[in-house]
Amino acid sequence: MEKRNRPQSDFPKSADAARQFPTGFYWGTATAAYQIEGAWNEDGKGPSIWDTFAHAGKIRDGSTGDVAVDHYHRYKEDVQLMKDIGATAYRFSISWPRIFPDGTGQPDPRGLDFYNRLVDELLANGIEPFATLYHWDLPQALQDRYNGWLSRDTAQAFGDCAGYVAGQLSDRVRHFFTINEFSSFVELGYGQELLAPGLQLPPGQLNQVRHHAVLGHGLAVQAIRAQGRSGTKVGPAEQIISTAPIIETPENIRAAAAALRELNAGYLTVMMEGKYTDAFLAGQGAAAPRYTPEDLAIIASPVDFIGTNIYMAHAYVQASGSAPGYEVVAGGFIVPPPKRPYQPTHASARYPNTELALMLSPESMYWGTRLLVDVWNVREIFITENGVPTTAEGDVEGFDTDRIVWLRAYLTQLQRATAEGVPVRGYFHWSLMDNLEWSAGMQPKFGLYRVDLATQTRTPKLSAHWFREMASRNAVV
Numbered sequence: 001m002e003k004r005n006r007p008q009s010d011f012p013k014s015a016d017a018a019r020q021f022p023t024g025f026y027w028g029t030a031t032a033a034y035q036i037e038g039a040w041n042e043d044g045k046g047p048s049i050w051d052t053f054a055h056a057g058k059i060r061d062g063s064t065g066d067v068a069v070d071h072y073h074r075y076k077e078d079v080q081l082m083k084d085i086g087a088t089a090y091r092f093s094i095s096w097p098r099i100f101p102d103g104t105g106q107p108d109p110r111g112l113d114f115y116n117r118l119v120d121e122l123l124a125n126g127i128e129p130f131a132t133l134y135h136w137d138l139p140q141a142l143q144d145r146y147n148g149w150l151s152r153d154t155a156q157a158f159g160d161c162a163g164y165v166a167g168q169l170s171d172r173v174r175h176f177f178t179i180n181e182f183s184s185f186v187e188l189g190y191g192q193e194l195l196a197p198g199l200q201l202p203p204g205q206l207n208q209v210r211h212h213a214v215l216g217h218g219l220a221v222q223a224i225r226a227q228g229r230s231g232t233k234v235g236p237a238e239q240i241i242s243t244a245p246i247i248e249t250p251e252n253i254r255a256a257a258a259a260l261r262e263l264n265a266g267y268l269t270v271m272m273e274g275k276y277t278d279a280f281l282a283g284q285g286a287a288a289p290r291y292t293p294e295d296l297a298i299i300a301s302p303v304d305f306i307g308t309n310i311y312m313a314h315a316y317v318q319a320s321g322s323a324p325g326y327e328v329v330a331g332g333f334i335v336p337p338p339k340r341p342y343q344p345t346h347a348s349a350r351y352p353n354t355e356l357a358l359m360l361s362p363e364s365m366y367w368g369t370r371l372l373v374d375v376w377n378v379r380e381i382f383i384t385e386n387g388v389p390t391t392a393e394g395d396v397e398g399f400d401t402d403r404i405v406w407l408r409a410y411l412t413q414l415q416r417a418t419a420e421g422v423p424v425r426g427y428f429h430w431s432l433m434d435n436l437e438w439s440a441g442m443q444p445k446f447g448l449y450r451v452d453l454a455t456q457t458r459t460p461k462l463s464a465h466w467f468r469e470m471a472s473r474n475a476v477v
């Protein structure tokens with residue numbers, strides 16, 4: 001079996017130049033603290049909203065993050081997994097309640113010590129650390145005290161936390177992502193009850209949560225600038241509602257750019273432009289967020305890069321002669337709904353066979369980066385997440401060929417973008433290893449490594465060997 005898994009070393013090299021990524025391109029993997037660390041109540045860590053959500057039985061298969069895949073105790077082994085596949089970067093998240101158990105006040109040095117050890121281990125193995133400061137594990141104390149992100153006090157507490165962490169780690173960590181996927185933790189956690197804290201707020205309150213999330217981002221940017229070392233870089237890591245022209249004509253490309261700006265009005269657009277679009281505010285009516293001009297200036301604090309999590313195209317658009325100048329004709333998971341929504345009704349309609357329905361749309365990798373330049377002239381971009389979940393059956397004996405087919409298609413489109421000068425600086429595969437996939441539990445398998453939960457043994461899948469070959473050549477293989 002091991003022989004079958006062994007990567008080939010004699011593939012022809014002649015085509016590599018045509019599929020090459022830029023010199024210095026980062027090949028990384030990504031994880032989140034709650035999904036992998038475990039040790040949920042060790043070394044002074046306070047409970048997070050995800051601890052509460054999981055302990056209430058809200059995760060589909062009854063899983064919790066109490067142990068997860070025990071990364072807290074096995075981080076040295078896991079860093080070696082990264083090194084073994086040639087990763088040159090690692091995106092991890094800082095558990096806010098591990099640093100500030102009560103959300104604010106005195107930090108617990110034991111929490112920071114863990115991340116100091118992790119960063120040192122990464123650097124000792126030639127892996128660049130990229131830290132995410134909020135990947136959804138809000139201290140439960142802040143949910144209880146302030147109703148979480150419904151209050152601007154939480155935004156301020158996050159800014160304070162971000163500044164403290166940057167002040168402690170930026171001598172070795174050069175890149176900080178502020179918040180991961182505003183559009184997921186807000187909409188699904190505060191609007192649809194699907195993620196922690198499991199609320200369904202009315203429109204006015206939900207808009208205030210949206211506003212406080214982007215305000216927290218801006219406050220974090222300012223705090224990192226003030227307390228981080230010289231040369232520290234900062235930006236968001238958003239799952240942007242991605243758009244693509246249904247047919248690549250100049251008119252449809254311009255329409256896709258207009259749609260990107262408007263469909264992301266509540267998050268990325270206000271961060272990049274310092275204002276909510278007129279159409280967004282008109283659409284919200286009396287439920288529109290309450291804010292001050294000072295809020296908008298903070299939200300628009302200049303960033304060094306944009307991180308974007310790309311899994312699929314949310315909207316295929318064509319030009320329209322009437323306002324807003326574009327029409328969504330296909331796609332899914334957006335408002336307003338497209339004419340032809342993606343609504344899989346059975347396993348065979350999904351790609352691949354998995355509980356999480358994703359539409360195979362590799363061109364989202366090209367347009368999801370190219371349009372950031374067209375709309376906002378972004379100078380530096382990171383793919384902060386990209387991957388595909390399979391089931392345990394799909395990963396039988398580690399032969400996850402569906403994942404390789406998926407990744408090759410997406411990375412071919414990413415290479416197209418970099419070849420045309422789109423400034424993508426790195427790619428982070430989601431995820432290093434199978435882990436707790438939030439409310440979907442342990443069933444969806446995103447990892448390059450399989451994890452036996454009974455023994456915590458990590459085993460490379462075929463995709464891990466493929467990733468190593470790609471990283472070593474800096475080219476699509």
